Amino acid sequence: MTRAAGAPGSPPTGRARLADVAALAGVSVGTASKALSGAGRMRPETRQRVLDAVATLGFRPNQHAQSLHTGRSWTVGLMTTDGIGRFSTPVLLGAEDALGAGKISVLLCDTRGDAIREQHHLRNLMDRRVDGIIVTGRRTDARPPLTGISGLESIPVVYALSPSTDPADTSVVSDDEGGAQLAVDHLLSTGRTRIAHVTGPEHHAAARDRAHHAVDHLRATGLDLSTERVHFGEWSEAWGRRAADAVLRTAPDTDAFFCGNDQIARGVADALREKGVGVPGDIAVVGYDNWDTMALASRPPLTTIDMNLAEIGRIAALRLLEAIEGADATPGARPVPCRLVVREST
Amino acid sequence: MTRAAGAPGSPPTGRARLADVAALAGVSVGTASKALSGAGRMRPETRQRVLDAVATLGFRPNQHAQSLHTGRSWTVGLMTTDGIGRFSTPVLLGAEDALGAGKISVLLCDTRGDAIREQHHLRNLMDRRVDGIIVTGRRTDARPPLTGISGLESIPVVYALSPSTDPADTSVVSDDEGGAQLAVDHLLSTGRTRIAHVTGPEHHAAARDRAHHAVDHLRATGLDLSTERVHFGEWSEAWGRRAADAVLRTAPDTDAFFCGNDQIARGVADALREKGVGVPGDIAVVGYDNWDTMALASRPPLTTIDMNLAEIGRIAALRLLEAIEGADATPGARPVPCRLVVREST
DNA sequence: CGTGTTTGAGCAACCGTTTTCCTGAGCGAG
């Protein structure tokens, strides 16, 4: 009881199937398939007949059928742990860009930092037989690796921005050390030597690491922070303003601020301006993140460190692709260099 | 290894198939399928045996096979036209939330405003047989509907935030009229009557519409703008500062600013503070967008209009779901009400 | 002219589920 096999124009889906193409071209389904895949030898004229039929019918292969057969879905999961924030967004776009260039699509999963939701999405991704997974988050703190779903071991996972706590996993992170050095070197090169460092909460790896590297780098050139300590606080303008006051009180000869992010830097710049201190005339200010709405709106616009987030996403995607193609994953965290963006605050 | 090798012929995919489950439970594949779907009558004991087998093998159905058979992919495309900006992000999350609650996943497509890329993604989505598409953008200006790919007519499309120019399409937009009224009414209710309006470029629908509705609403209560005209400019703090100066020069008795977005409002607030004008003591300021990094960092924190972007995304997703389920799409643009967020600037 | 070698194209077996149809067993009624 074959459904009207010869009847042209009776595809139940409303779209042409390979069988329709084959019928129109006067060949068998198998031959039509070969004509499209380029596999096997065949008379050019036959291939052309098939291609013509494809064009007339507007045929496009059914990906579900293909995936069922090949086991590949040409899809990767993009798991973001904190909504789609200011940090994960560029990463995500970079990844989407690198993947979309091929024929790979991106399944978006937002866990909102909830473990239950993460499991739910993970199971979903596995059910859809994704070819790989990219995990990204807002913070640079390491996060526990994905677990709990059987089958996970068999597909590659790359962590972007937030590395995995397991060193055997593949991670792509921002080069905090290089970023801190860029900032410090830039300030030194403009003749500043009394540098203060104001940053976010000490329990954030981003704050801790950048501070640590900044201090180390200063020491390597025989200098110390102007206030002899790091000012940990919050990632806010208000903290920047308060910290600026405190710094100038304890070390009035401070001639530069290196700030843990652009919000703090903007707060510092505002406080200085309101005190009548010239930026960059009297004191230079360097931010971090190159968050344009902050850096550009600041008075003066901020010199800042750009983490190249989109590049992190792109590289993560490329490494995932390599892993999918079967190359052995190079484990460990690969740092992506930062970029110094010079504006008017230095 | 919990990998039960009970079935003859190991699964090539490395994961259990329904055939393995059936073998372990001692039933046929068809019966196993029925046990899982709940369809058809069968002895409870048999069903239980199947469920047990499913549990021991950790079986999960292959979605490609299911989709191939049913024609449904349980996937929707999310097409965003401008990267994933400040506006599309919440919309996108709201949609992801509403859809992910079911078993529907989201394919992310970023066109970066490029028509070629849009066609490319569209074709990709159609190849994957998505069940529907949500289109979103940064601006509230109407955009041309999706076209150019055959088969598109057969699946539902919902436009979020940026409506389609075709009134027969389904769109979910922000209620600019209600937003403008909320802002104006709030200012009136705090006793202000000399209101100025500073906003973005006139060629942006968001600026035009809000201005238009604000003026209309004022007129309805017998008032006019303090400067008798709308101040169109840019969506920037710098413009807010400049405009504040200009307004106070032409209409020194202005006692409130309604601003087209939070950046402008912050600029206005800064300019007033630097002039020694009290906010809200002397002049009240209302923003638009409730962009927290702006509204909260402003001094004082801004009263502002929240467009409920996530709600827009959620509603768009729900309407798409309805349409997918076969309900007739209600065409036209459905406005989602805004919310007044009162802080210290009024 | 017979034989061996290409070569182009078709056949059919998958991929993993769903679903329809069918069979056979069990059982109550006459």
Place this chain on the structure above:
DNA sequence: CTCGCTCAGGAAAACGGTTGCTCAAACACG
């Protein structure tokens, strides 16, 4: 004891491609 019903469960046909294998025709060569 037989007839008809009900119902659990199996067999097999889709869904739409891919691919290894087979087979016949065409060609080269001795």
